[in-house]
Amino acid sequence: MAVASLGYIVAKTRDLASWSAFATDVLGVMAAPSPRADVLLFRIDDRPFRIWVETGDTDAFVMPGWEFSTGDDMDAALERLRAGGHAVEILDVMSARTRHVSRLARSVDPQGHPFEMFHGRFLDYVPFASPSGVSGFVTGLNGEMGLGHVVLTAPRFEETYAFYKEILGFGDADFGRFYLAGGGPDDKGVGFAFMHAQNARHHSLALGELPESPNGAVHIMLEVNSIDDVGRAYDRARKHGAHISATLGKHVNDKMISFYVRSPSGFDIEYGCQGLQLDPANWVPTTSMAVSDWGHVWAHHKG
Template identity: 70%
Template sequence: MAVRSLGYVVAETRDLERWRAFATDVLGMMPAPSPRDDVLLFRIDDRPWRLWVGKGERDAFVAPGWELESKAAFDATLDRLRAAGRPVELAGVMEARGRHVYELARSSDPAGNPMELYHGRFVDYAPFSSPAGVSGFVTGDNGDMGLGHVVLTAPNFEETHAFYKDVLGFGDTDLGRFYLGGGGPEDAGVGFAFMHCNGRHHSLALGQLPESPNGAVHMMLEVGELPDVGRAYDRVLRSKGAHAVSATLGQHVNDKMTSFYVQSPSGFDIEYGWNGLVIDPATWVPTTSMSVSAWGHKWAHEQD
């Protein structure tokens, strides 16, 4: 029994109002009722929330929330974490209730990336309505593909990669080595593992990179139509630098996602995309992609 999906993301910010405007006006997420004045919640489907942004002393990605399919899967996963020597902290009943889950625990991977784990599916049957007119976000039938994906750093790449497979039950989708320095004789390349826990091409990716100062490389949101991506890109450009473009429009080779990247108020990037590849985990044979993008995705350091 393993992780079912990326249920949510927790972030921290020093500027809640900037995040409120960014999430609703730029990304098109729907604000949700919050239990606290120092927390913003945002919806993208029928779950009560998918993004939790808390007021704090830093701007950062805090943790992904990995959903387990049942209490039995939750308990078994915590046992495997303890057996692997990872810390496990069980949250109290009231904190779990605040997250809209049945039970909640915290741990970390061997690279030190924090995580939350939970079980229990709460549903808000109020129709999703985007303030920016987004047609909808892709989370799968009954939300079974989850929020999207996250990309985390793992300097101890092999150990961390093995942990997510052996302890949390992820499968390999694509294992690449990208030569971000141009591929010259001095470029050793960077290892990447794109990993699935459902039909989404990847819910997690690990990069053989130093620890991120903002807690993660990026998180991804997938929208229902290509014009949703174009209109969001226009909204970012109209902000005249208030929201920096981290990568221009492009299409990735491995998950076929057409997307752009924008820096969030918490410092990590948001990939905003359409038409990601859906796989059959039971029959998928891992690939090795030799490049990042088929076209576009000009990164910030490459832009004029």
């Protein structure tokens, strides 16, 4: 009765042309047919889309789309939302069809972040082919591992964490308190919760005890097949002139080897490989005392 995976994300931008070039030339994702002139769709596997970018009055992350394996699982989550006093909007059949799903609903978490919920995947049987030669993105055998993960800010940390665990059914993967200001006497650290859905990906959602982001999210993650795919994307990003938010590095908790690049919507995209996979039914949560084993020098840091 829990979320199965991160099905897709929705972003907005003032410049669709920049997103189109960034997505295909840097990320190596595949442009897909769009239902509207003001929307770009991008795919990374056999789903009709995983990234939806629409024209807006600002550049920002809009919301994730959380997938449920069955209609019963989705209904149980909707009931928990209503029982907890959270408003639920059931989208009509045409809205669901536009998202290429059978049923679609929308709600908001305690921090004010909107999200969609769906079940019933559509397939168009068009094979994925990267325009930049990426060998493939890791989404699972039948896409069950989802797009990747999303990291959201949560100043109301405990309430937001409890919502995702108790209402949407996420499990605990890892906790951390990271001293992002250098660990001095005035650095109280930032709490993080890394939460897994019902699939093998280490985390599909992470919450950071951070101030609200003007761009709606801290970052999303895309996982590719190999370190060569990561390295070539890093080269493409630099050649493209994209902002490198963090250099190549390896995280301690999910073992992801990755770099971070700024999207045209203002949020970062972690682009990595070799992420840790777990058994969600038997995983024992960890507590990490560092962010990275090596690398990941952030752009605002010196050195």
